[in-house]
Amino acid sequence: MTTWIDRFEGLSSLPADVRDILVGQSQVLKVPAGTVVFGPGKIPENLLLMLAGTVRVQQLSESGREIVLYRVNAGESCVMTTACLLAYEEYSAEGIAETEVEAAAIPRGVFDELVSRSETFRRFVFSAYSKRITDLFFVIEEIAFQRMDIRLAQRLLTLSRETDVVKATHQKLAAELGSAREVVSRQLQEFQRRDWVTLTRGTITLLDKYAIKKLAETEA
Amino acid sequence: MTTWIDRFEGLSSLPADVRDILVGQSQVLKVPAGTVVFGPGKIPENLLLMLAGTVRVQQLSESGREIVLYRVNAGESCVMTTACLLAYEEYSAEGIAETEVEAAAIPRGVFDELVSRSETFRRFVFSAYSKRITDLFFVIEEIAFQRMDIRLAQRLLTLSRETDVVKATHQKLAAELGSAREVVSRQLQEFQRRDWVTLTRGTITLLDKYAIKKLAETEA
DNA sequence: TTCGCTTCGGTGACATTGTCACCAACGGAT
DNA sequence: ATCCGTTGGTGACAATGTCACCGAAGCGAA
Numbered sequence: 001m002t003t004w005i006d007r008f009e010g011l012s013s014l015p016a017d018v019r020d021i022l023v024g025q026s027q028v029l030k031v032p033a034g035t036v037v038f039g040p041g042k043i044p045e046n047l048l049l050m051l052a053g054t055v056r057v058q059q060l061s062e063s064g065r066e067i068v069l070y071r072v073n074a075g076e077s078c079v080m081t082t083a084c085l086l087a088y089e090e091y092s093a094e095g096i097a098e099t100e101v102e103a104a105a106i107p108r109g110v111f112d113e114l115v116s117r118s119e120t121f122r123r124f125v126f127s128a129y130s131k132r133i134t135d136l137f138f139v140i141e142e143i144a145f146q147r148m149d150i151r152l153a154q155r156l157l158t159l160s161r162e163t164d165v166v167k168a169t170h171q172k173l174a175a176e177l178g179s180a181r182e183v184v185s186r187q188l189q190e191f192q193r194r195d196w197v198t199l200t201r202g203t204i205t206l207l208d209k210y211a212i213k214k215l216a217e218t219e220a
Numbered sequence: 221m222t223t224w225i226d227r228f229e230g231l232s233s234l235p236a237d238v239r240d241i242l243v244g245q246s247q248v249l250k251v252p253a254g255t256v257v258f259g260p261g262k263i264p265e266n267l268l269l270m271l272a273g274t275v276r277v278q279q280l281s282e283s284g285r286e287i288v289l290y291r292v293n294a295g296e297s298c299v300m301t302t303a304c305l306l307a308y309e310e311y312s313a314e315g316i317a318e319t320e321v322e323a324a325a326i327p328r329g330v331f332d333e334l335v336s337r338s339e340t341f342r343r344f345v346f347s348a349y350s351k352r353i354t355d356l357f358f359v360i361e362e363i364a365f366q367r368m369d370i371r372l373a374q375r376l377l378t379l380s381r382e383t384d385v386v387k388a389t390h391q392k393l394a395a396e397l398g399s400a401r402e403v404v405s406r407q408l409q410e411f412q413r414r415d416w417v418t419l420t421r422g423t424i425t426l427l428d429k430y431a432i433k434k435l436a437e438t439e440a
Numbered sequence: 441t442t443c444g445c446t447t448c449g450g451t452g453a454c455a456t457t458g459t460c461a462c463c464a465a466c467g468g469a470t
Numbered sequence: 471a472t473c474c475g476t477t478g479g480t481g482a483c484a485a486t487g488t489c490a491c492c493g494a495a496g497c498g499a500a
Contacts, residue, residue, distance in 0.1 A: 059357060061365040062439060069360065080353070093357055116336055129349055133300070136356040137279060137313055140289065144363050144398040145281040148486070169448065178364040180487055185449060201448060201495055219282060368457065389477065400458055405478060421466060421477060 004028065004051050004104055007075055010124035018118040025110040030102050037078070037101070039094030044081040046105035050074050053101035058175070059093050067143070067178030069093060070135040077128045078103075143178055151177050152187050153216040156197075156206060166204040224248065224271050224324055227295055230344035238338040245330040250322050257298070257321070259314030264301040266325035270294050273321035278395070279313050287363070287398030289313060290355040297348045298323075363398055371397050372407050373436040376417075376426060386424040 003023050005011050014022065028051065031037065037055050038044045048055075055072040057080060072078045072095070080095060106114070114121045142151055155176050159166045168176075174184045188204065191197045196208045206212060223243050225231050234242065248271065251257070257275050258264045268275075275292040277300060292298045292315070300315060326334070334341045362371055375396050379386045388396075394404045408424065411417045416428045426432060 059361055059364075061361055063365060065365055067360065067364050069357075092361070112339060112342065115342060116339070119332065119336070122332065122335060133353065133356070136353070136360070137289075140287065140356070140360055140363065140398075141279055141281055141312070143360065144279075144287050145283060145285055171448075178360075181449080182451085182488080183486060185451095186486095189450085199449090391477075401478080402459080402480090403457060405480095406457095409479085419478090 004049075007051060008049065008077075008124070009075070010127065011120065014118060014120050018114060018121065021110065021117075022106070022114060022121075026104045026106045028102065028104050030100065031097050033097050033099050033101075035097040035101070037095040037097055038081050039096075040092060046081065046107055047111045048072075048078040048081055049104040049106065050076055050078065051102040051104060053097060053099040053103075055095045055101060056098045057093055057095045065178065065180075066175045067139075068176045069139055070132065071098070076131075077124070079125070079128045079132055148177070148179060148183060149187050149190070150215060150218055152184060153191075153212045156204065156212060157209070157216055160206055160209075164206045164209065166206070167202060168204070169202055224269075227271060228269060228297075228344070229295070230347060231340065234338060234340050238334060238341065241330065241337075242326070242334060242341075246324045246326045248322065248324050250320065251317050253317050253319050253321075255317040255321070257315040257317055258301050259316075260312060266301065266327055267331045268292075268298040268301055269324040269326065270296055270298065271322040271324060273317060273319040273323075275315045275321060276318045277313055277315045285398070285400075286395045287359075288396045289359055290352065291318070296351075297345070299345070299348045299352055368397070368399060368403055369407050369410070370435060370438055372404060373411075373432045376424065376432060377429070377436055380426055380429075384426045384429065386426070387422060388424070389422055 003019075005014065005019060005022060011022075026046075026049075033053075036042065037048065050072055052074050054074075055078060057069045057072065058066050059069055060066045078095060080093065115125060152173070155173065156166055159168065159176075170184045170188065171181045173188075174181045177184070188197065188199055191212070192199050194208075194211070196206070196211050198205045198207060223239075225234065225239060225242060231242075246266075246269075253273075256262065257268065270292055272294050274294075275298060277289045277292065278286050279289055280286045298315060300313065335345060372393065375393065376386055379388065379396075386393075390404045390408065391401045393408075394401045397404070408417065408419055411432070412419055414428075414431070416426070416431050418425045418427060
């Protein structure tokens with residue numbers, strides 16, 4: 001029988017008994033876009049395995065600025081909830097459902113049992129951690145060392161996957177990059193001047209993805 | 221009998237059989253200051269539990285700049301090695317022994333067995349992960365949103381714990397903060413102008429820790 | 441429609457930080 | 471003493487962040 005487990009690469013080879021625990025003891029739930037999946041003041045009770053949708057994990061500063069750390073997509077697990085399941089200390093990041101999200105919720109106790117019983121599950125969990133940590137390393141490298149125009153170009157491309165239109169305010173883009181609105185606005189104007197994009201209120205239309213990609217791939 | 225295990229808070233309540241495995245199957249080793257404990261191209265074979273000394277974990281950019289991510293001190297574990305034990309992908313961070321380092325090395329297989337058998341050990345491992353992830357969140361917040369003078373003041377304080385003297389070149393301090401030497405030099409000159417420090421080649425002497433602390437604690 | 445409100449984006453002035461080129465001072469090695 | 475690599479100082483400039491303020495676009499109510 002196929003279950004949602006099969007959507008996770010790392011879990012395909014789980015032995016039958018472990019599979020049964022995982023499927024039997026977890027609950028598939030759906031939350032609407034905009035839901036705060038975890039965040040300061042919310043004690044997470046479950047490890048989430050994302051079946052559909054996207055969760056955006058972001059950091060807020062006291063001064064009101066924010067930065068997007070990474071996104072958790074379908075087929076991945078939201079280990080921040082685990083990390084904070086173990087409650088090292090109060091964390092300042094929060095996870096927000098960007099779309100409607102469907103996820104399997106594994107309660108704390110079940111999670112612990114699975115880690116204990118299954119080497120496959122352990123591998124899955126630890127490699128999820130590794131991925132997030134390397135994601136964070138990447139973010140740090142970007143904000144510390146990369147030019148804004150390059151980062152903006154990269155972000156426009158990732159936010160526009162199939163289509164050529166990015167629906168986002170300059171403010172939202174600035175939050176993606178941990179920068180200020182004015183900086184993003186000015187960069188976008190420069191892109192427009194080069195006929196790479198057209199700008200209208202709330203949307204950026206990519207005219208010359210090739211040129212943008214070339215900038216995004218600039219090294220050093 | 222007391223062993224090095226007792227130096228780790230989280231491991232004090234390990235059952236006797238698990239203790240025996242941990243002590244029996246791991247090896248205490250010593251490496252001199254400057255050793256690259258892990259890094260690109262080095263496949264880590266062990267989880268390291270730090271008994272004495274400090275490991276500095278830092279990130280290098282292609283352009284040659286660098287930034288210190290965090291330090292692993294005695295009584296903590298170096299989970300980056302675990303993360304990359306599971307080898308998610310090539311990581312760009314490296315760990316360097318800042319002092320002579322004494323550590324217990326737990327081989328991969330033993331680590332796996334311990335995680336499987338002991339809930340205490342699991343807690344220990346996962347809270348180590350949580351701590352590192354929150355460390356990284358903190359670093360991101362700092363570099364994205366915090367002013368350099370404040371960050372420099374903070375760093376000078378943490379690097380001068382008991383003494384009032386920081387032995388470091390401006391270049392090293394810049395690497396700590398992911399900034400440029402000139403920026404650090406100028407900030408230090410400003411601190412000197414205010415009679416907070418005196419500067420000589422390779423050392424910064426803190427004259428007015430109180431004033432520095434006050435700056436370091438500035439919010440927003 | 442028109443009015444009024446909110447959100448979004450544009451702008452200039454300025455502060456901070458990063459980059460570059462270059463030089464001078466220091467200190468160790470010969 | 472001389473040489474030389476390291477360290478730090480400097481000025482000019484570029485890139486980014488901050489602030490105050492404004493006008494335009496959208497949207498709902500009258």
